Amino acid sequence: MKRGLAAFAANLRNLPATVRQSVIRRGSSGSARNSSLAVFGNVFLHLHATRIHRRTLRFTATMGLGMIAASAFGILCVTGLLLMVYYKPSTDLAYDSIKDIVTVVPSGRFVRNIHRFAAHIMVAAVLLHMARVFFAGAYKRGREFNWVVGIVLLILTLGLSFTGYLLPWDQLGYWAITVGSNIAASPRELTDALGITGWFDPGGFQKELLLGASEVGQEALTRFYLLHVVVLPVAMVALLAVHFWRVRKDGGLARPDEIRTRSGEGAPATDSLPTAPAEAPHKTYGLMCVVADRRPATDLDPVDTVPSWPFLLRAELLVFMVTFFACVALSLFWDAPLKTLANAAIPENPAKAPWYFLGLQELVSYSALMGGLVVPALSMLGLGLIPYLDRETADAGHYFAGRPGRRIAWLSALFAALFAVLAVAVPVNFGWLRNWFPDIDQLVIILVNPGTLLTFFYAAWSLIVLWRSGSTRLGAIALFTCFLVGFVILTYVGTSLRGPNWDFYWSQADWPVH
Amino acid sequence: MSDRLKPEPVSRRDFLGTAGLLASGVALLGSAVAAMRLPRPRALPEQGRAFRIGRPEEFPSGTSEIVPGRNVLVLSGPKGIAAISLVCTHLGCIVSPASGGFSCPCHGSRFDQLGGVTQGPAPRALPWLAVRKAPNGMLVVDGSQEVPPGTFHVA
Ligand code: HEM
Ligand code: FES
Numbered sequence: 001m002k003r004g005l006a007a008f009a010a011n012l013r014n015l016p017a018t019v020r021q022s023v024i025r026r027g028s029s030g031s032a033r034n035s036s037l038a039v040f041g042n043v044f045l046h047l048h049a050t051r052i053h054r055r056t057l058r059f060t061a062t063m064g065l066g067m068i069a070a071s072a073f074g075i076l077c078v079t080g081l082l083l084m085v086y087y088k089p090s091t092d093l094a095y096d097s098i099k100d101i102v103t104v105v106p107s108g109r110f111v112r113n114i115h116r117f118a119a120h121i122m123v124a125a126v127l128l129h130m131a132r133v134f135f136a137g138a139y140k141r142g143r144e145f146n147w148v149v150g151i152v153l154l155i156l157t158l159g160l161s162f163t164g165y166l167l168p169w170d171q172l173g174y175w176a177i178t179v180g181s182n183i184a185a186s187p188r189e190l191t192d193a194l195g196i197t198g199w200f201d202p203g204g205f206q207k208e209l210l211l212g213a214s215e216v217g218q219e220a221l222t223r224f225y226l227l228h229v230v231v232l233p234v235a236m237v238a239l240l241a242v243h244f245w246r247v248r249k250d251g252g253l254a255r256p257d258e259i260r261t262r263s264g265e266g267a268p269a270t271d272s273l274p275t276a277p278a279e280a281p282h283k284t285y286g287l288m289c290v291v292a293d294r295r296p297a298t299d300l301d302p303v304d305t306v307p308s309w310p311f312l313l314r315a316e317l318l319v320f321m322v323t324f325f326a327c328v329a330l331s332l333f334w335d336a337p338l339k340t341l342a343n344a345a346i347p348e349n350p351a352k353a354p355w356y357f358l359g360l361q362e363l364v365s366y367s368a369l370m371g372g373l374v375v376p377a378l379s380m381l382g383l384g385l386i387p388y389l390d391r392e393t394a395d396a397g398h399y400f401a402g403r404p405g406r407r408i409a410w411l412s413a414l415f416a417a418l419f420a421v422l423a424v425a426v427p428v429n430f431g432w433l434r435n436w437f438p439d440i441d442q443l444v445i446i447l448v449n450p451g452t453l454l455t456f457f458y459a460a461w462s463l464i465v466l467w468r469s470g471s472t473r474l475g476a477i478a479l480f481t482c483f484l485v486g487f488v489i490l491t492y493v494g495t496s497l498r499g500p501n502w503d504f505y506w507s508q509a510d511w512p513v514h
Numbered sequence: 515m516s517d518r519l520k521p522e523p524v525s526r527r528d529f530l531g532t533a534g535l536l537a538s539g540v541a542l543l544g545s546a547v548a549a550m551r552l553p554r555p556r557a558l559p560e561q562g563r564a565f566r567i568g569r570p571e572e573f574p575s576g577t578s579e580i581v582p583g584r585n586v587l588v589l590s591g592p593k594g595i596a597a598i599s600l601v602c603t604h605l606g607c608i609v610s611p612a613s614g615g616f617s618c619p620c621h622g623s624r625f626d627q628l629g630g631v632t633q634g635p636a637p638r639a640l641p642w643l644a645v646r647k648a649p650n651g652m653l654v655v656d657g658s659q660e661v662p663p664g665t666f667h668v669a
Contacts, residue, residue, distance in 0.1 A: 179605040433631075
């Protein structure tokens with residue numbers, strides 16, 4: 001009996017230690033082995049490799065953009081859950097519940113602001129991240145699939161923000177979604193012109209699926225709520241897991257060949273990170289680092305690598321904190337907009353979607369079908385196919401593939417800017433086909449409008465670059481640069497230069513008062 | 515050699531395995547298709563598409579008036595009474611009367627007095643809706659029945 005009591009007392013004394021050990025099995029010393037165990041002994045952390053190339057931690061390698069996007073998504077999930085505590089997805093109650101959150105709920109306005117700013121930051125970061133990955137040529141050598149996963153993530157990100165826009169049930173969201181859902185119905189433009197809408201109506205089908213009705217109402221709000229809080233976030237989490245896992249399995253971040261050689265030649269040791277000693281036991285982590293790259297990480301000398309725990313995780317925490325801080329700071333100074341209650345009889349004027357859709361809205365103001373569906377679909381398809389059509393491996397990991405790439409990027413940016421400005425300036429100053437030929441057939445306008453012409457010229461330019469340079473990589477750089485510059489310019493025009501009736505104004509001060 | 519030892523073209527095990535796999539595939543696919551039917555509404559939950567607008571005397575020739583809450587303009591002329599939808603054929607914003615016709619606030623489409631497109635991205639004219647007289651003498655606009663532009667209801 002005495003023995004039992006003694007054992008019990010001893011176990012009680014050791015309780016903190018045994019509990020800790022049952023959770024974290026590794027020792028507490030900072031040895032290389034313990035660092036590795038920290039990562040691969042944890043179901044969440046082991047999305048990371050146990051050791052990473054030291055170049056990964058350099059700012060210029062990623063600019064932290066992927067991690068900013070991921071951090072913003074995390075912030076959105078938490079603040080979104082908090083908003084759900086009070087939000088009521090009904091057309092009668094939604095607007096008032098948001099009003100309550102803003103005016104009555106403790107720190108409700110603050111949380112709503114953070115949710116809004118994190119959404120803006122996430123979209124911006126995802127776009128910039130895509131540009132960074134593209135210009136680094138990091139979509140090559142086994143990373144083709146992860147690029148495609150990335151494109152789907154981009155679409156999910158935009159879908160999340162589109163569905164979230166309706167939830168406050170104010171004028172802004174109501175009319176943006178009315179316009180958006182009619183874009184889904186815009187194949188009718190074509191079927192009407194051909195006179196076959198009666199028995200073949202894909203546009204109407206899409207719109208009905210989205211809205212559950214022929215107008216934005218309770219059915220639509222229910223569907224958008226469902227998409228925004230369940231379907232899209234779950235899809236996002238699942239796909240992010242794939243995305244991160246593939247970054248690891250594809251051999252870590254893409255890096256230029258000369259830094260891949262053993263002994264770190266070419267990788268200036270500008271940092272003071274403690275890499276593994278040369279005599280470190282290769283095998284302990286060698287097996288854990290088996291990857292699908294052409295040159296598996298097992299081949300790397302440990303001299304080039306640092307343990308993920310704590311260095312990578314510390315860097316990630318830093319990026320997260322900076323992102324979080326930015327959201328909080330912005331939320332202290334600016335409020336997320338909330339217009340008046342949705343009114344189906346009076347549209348907002350101008351009725352503008354969120355900023356990242358305003359480039360599209362600009363195109364839509366020529367043809368809904370082309371600008372709203374065909375051009376975006378072609379752009380996504382074109383972007384998604386880039387890694388399969390450009391299979392040159394030479395300059396992967398180098399920004400702009402060196403000097404020729406930089407030249408092409410500049411030229412393409414100039415070309416793209418010129419044509420994007422023309423695509424806006426010509427119709428603004430001279431009108432478009434219908435002003436010149438009032439009886440023109442709708443089919444002609446669908447096919448020939450500033451949006452389709454711009455797409456055509458961008459594609460043609462890229463083909464010319466491809467043909468003249470003989471390099472698919474340079475062709476891809478031309479195409480992507482055109483896409484990026486066109487996107488930025490049209491977005492700017494839609495955001496800042498369009499006023500009531502979508503008329504052109506140099507500044508908001510010139511808008512007519514009404 | 516006994517029958518049992520003859521090599522079969524497809525072994526029984528493989529056959530059963532493949533058959534099971536196929537059957538599961540078909541069942542799951544069928545379920546998925548059936549599930550996908552659910553989000554497609556069979557009937558659209560709309561407010562009644564036909565609505566009364568008043569007695570013919572309330573619309574003297576030469577006037578036009580927007581029906582409150584309906585986004586429809588009632589036009590009364592020498593030829594009779596007509597109803598024009600004010601929902602822009604581009605992307606569904608509500609047009610408002612402007613000099614010489616209608617203009618849309620969303621992407622700048624303009625229409626003439628009879629709804630024909632004069633400018634902007636709208637792919638077709640504003641729809642004219644059927645007007646008829648109910649047995650009790652009230653005029654009714656049927657929002658679900660489009661008529662050719664220029665069709666007036668003769669009172
Ligand atoms: C929700 C959106 C996204 C998140 C949270 C995300 C996150 C990340 C993170 C954290 C990394 C690690 C390195 C880095 O930060 O650059 C990464 C790498 C990568 N991402 Fe994304 N990403 C997203 C969308 C995209 C998009 C839109 C694309 C491209 C179309 C893309 C393509 C890639 C590729 C190819 C890599 C590997 C890069 C390399 O090997 O250097 N991702 N992503
Ligand atoms: S909705 Fe009327 S012009 Fe676009």
